[in-house]
Amino acid sequence: MKAPTRDDLIDFVYEEARMLDDGRFDEWLDLWTHDSYYWMPLDYNQEDAKHVTSLLHEDAFMRKLRVERFKGERTFSQKPKTRCHHVLNRPFIDHMDEEKGEYVTHTAFHYVETRLDDQILLAATARHELKLIEGKLKITHKRVDLLNSDAAFGNIQMFL
Amino acid sequence: MSRYANNPEAIRNLIRPTEVHRDVYIDQEVFELEMKHLFANTWVFVGHESQTPNKGDYFTTEIGTQPVIMVRHSDNEIYVLHNRCPHKGTKIAIDRTGNTGKFFRCPYHAWSFKTNGCLLAIPLRKGYKDTGLEESESVNGMAPVGAVKNYRGFIFARLNKEGPDFESFFGEALSSFDNMVDRSPEGRLEVAGPPLRYMHRCNWKMLVENQTDTCHPMVAHESSAGTAIDLWEKMDKPEGTQKPMAMEVIAPFMSPYEFFENMGIRTWPNGHGHTGVHHSIHSDYSAIPGYYEQMVEAYGEERAKAILGENRHNTVYFPNIMIKGPIQQLRLFTPIAADKTLVESYIYRLVGAPDMLLERTAMYNRMINAPTSMVGHDDLEMYERAQEGLHSDGLEWVNVQRLYQEGENFDEIAVENGTTERQMRNQFHAWEKYMTMTMEGDAQ
Incomplete structure (x- = not known):
């Protein structure tokens, strides 16, 4: 890929969600740069990821750890396994800088997670910061804001 | 049919020296008696003063199942009031925090109250003339709780x-x-952001x-902590690479039984106790640049060493909080029903200390105690399996026998092997005491 089109960016966001729904986690890990972060704030409009609590603020090591844990024999909260399902609104392209190869998308989505007889529905917004590296789009930062991030939740086990 | 109300004997029969009856966990009548007696007789955590720094600032929460408002009054003191209008019962405030100015005003009929709860005004007051309002409890305003400290x-x-x-x-x-x-270094904490819920x-x-259960981490958390250690060891990295902060936080969960045995448990009277008498999973964190020097400056070398050398793991304050001193975390276990509990995990900033300490504290909170935490997931899985399993009629008793010694005296402070379940027995000893202390005699 030389410079991605708007459609390429939108397809990327959809494809990422599909990987999660399909459980293709190793492929999903490859979408990220080595120094990227996945951030899910705890507070509405939270600015600081580090000095107040977040729901998630995961570097490459932590994301890999989650994926490896899913596969474990003694991962009790994943026996039986959780399944998830994303329904995405068409992403907005908020920023395109072809010179630097940097792009930002904004995607509203609904997320369903299920295990045994339980099913939860969350409304969320994802902000992807993408970079074109050696002809491939990679995620440098993904921020997921839950509409009700300050509510009391039970377990949320998969990636949104 | 009431089995436990006004029947202290039946309550006492739920607790044996080495086991407790399942009804303490699953019976809704026992739960309601806990709210009426245990949570009314004991000192229960409400909040931190930094959550209401200015006059008129308030914070809404629960003591057991009782809705209360913590508020800073015009005399700068913090009051705790029942969150209920004395008129029709409407909750006065429902946002978690806010500032009410000089008085609370009920949104239903505009009865207003000073921030110490006293009735300030009622619209159209003449309608109460000669009705005996002065003799009603309503005239006292928003009722304060029994005592605040x-x-x-x-x-x-x-x-x-x-x-x-x-x-x-x-x-x-x-x-x-x-x-x-x-x-x-200034001897002061400030709450850092909202709690995990x-x-x-x-x-x-x-x-x-579970806060003093030292035989579960290496079992229930093998999937997260054990996998983390494996990943780190297999990772391609230059010799001598320093462990990242996240590894320092999670790896000690896989410490062997001997580590937890040797860390020790201390129990205090009235159901309080802590793990990590000699060392803990928090002992080996890397030093944060500049912090030790600040502490020496503030306290002198000897005292600074003593403060930082104390690395207690979990301290349980009966009935329903746990704190971690070395990482400035407080977890509040708020009962909602026999089978429902809200856990709120707060963190605090050490005023005057480097931000990097707070970074580790925030990391600990989200990595271990969030609804999105790999460690929390397996804990919750165990609790929920137990809550369901206890309905099995295969056995009606729960075992708390580990390292039991005949004639244990919970009114004395004791330091024991770190894997003892003595602290659990200590909690049930206190449970029985504060459940029955205000119960009418053996009426049945």
């Missing part, structure tokens, strides 16, 4: 007017709070017991 910034309340005083209830257990606050479909006591 601010201990080094932490606000506790007792719902009942009469009961044990704060100092004799907590006694030497307060040393864990002291250590947490002393870790600030995590709903658990299990009884509140399972969470409290």
Whole structure:
């Protein structure tokens, strides 16, 4: 890929969600740069990821750890396994800088997670910061804001 | 059919020296009696003074299942009031925090109250002329709780007017709070952001017991901590690469049984106790540049070493909080029903200390105690399985026998092997005491 089109960016966001729904986690890990972060704030409009609590603020090591844990024999909260399902609104392209190869998308989505007889529905917004590296789009930062991030939740086990 | 109300004998029969009856976890009548007696007789954590720094600032929460408002009054003191209009019962405030100015005003009929709860005004007051309003309880305004204590910034309340005083209830257990606050070079903490809020479909006591359960981390958390260690060891990295902060936080969960045996458990009277007498999973964190020097400057070398050398793991303050002094965390286990508990995990900033300490604290909170935490997931799985399993008629008793010694005296402070379940037995000893202390005699 030389410079991605708007459609390429939108397809990327959809494809990422599909990987999660399909459980293709190793492929999903490859979408990220080595120094990227996945951030899910705890507070509405939270600015600081580090000095107040977040729901998630995961570097490459932590994301890999989650994926490896899913596969474990003694991962009790994943026996039986959780399944998830994303329904995405068409992403907005908020920023395109072809010179630097940097792009930002904004995607509203609904997320369903299920295990045994339980099913939860969350409304969320994802902000992807993408970079074109050696002809491939990679995620440098993904921020997921839950509409009700300050509510009391039970377990949320998969990636949104 | 009521089996336990006004029947202290039946309550006492639920607790044996080495086991407890399942009804303490699953029976809704026992739960309601806990709210009426246990949570009214004991000193329960409400909040931290930094959550209401200015006059008129308030914070809404629960003591047991009782909705209350913590508010800073015009005299700068913090009051804890029942969150109920004395007129029709409407909750006065429902946002978690806010500022009400000089008075509360009920949104239903505009009765207004000073921030110490006193009735200020009623619209169209003449309608109460000669009706005897002065003799009604309503005229007193928003009722304050029985007693309030601010201990080094932490606000506790007792719902009942009469009961044990704060100092004799907590006694030497307060040393864990002291250590947490002393870790600030200025001797002061500030709440850092909102708490994590995590709903658990299990009884509140399972969470409290788990805080000093040192035989579960290497089992229940093998999937997260064990996998983390494997990943780190297999990772391609230059020799001598320093462990990242996240590894320092999670790896000690896989420490062997001997580590936990040797760390020790201390129990205090009235159900309080802590793990990590000699060392803990928090002992080997890397030093944060500049912090030790600040502490020496503030306290002198000897005292600074003593403060930082105390690395207690989990301190349980009966009935329903746990604190971690070395990382400035407080977890509140708020009972909602026999099978439902809200867990709120707060963190605090050591005023005057480097930000990097707070970074580690925030990391610990989200990695271990969030609804999105790999560690929390397996804990909740165990609690919920237990809550369901206890309905099995295969056995009606829960075992708390580990390292039991005949004739244990919980009114004395004891230091034991770190894998003992003595602290759980200590909690049930206190449970029985505060459940029955205000119960009418053996009426049945």
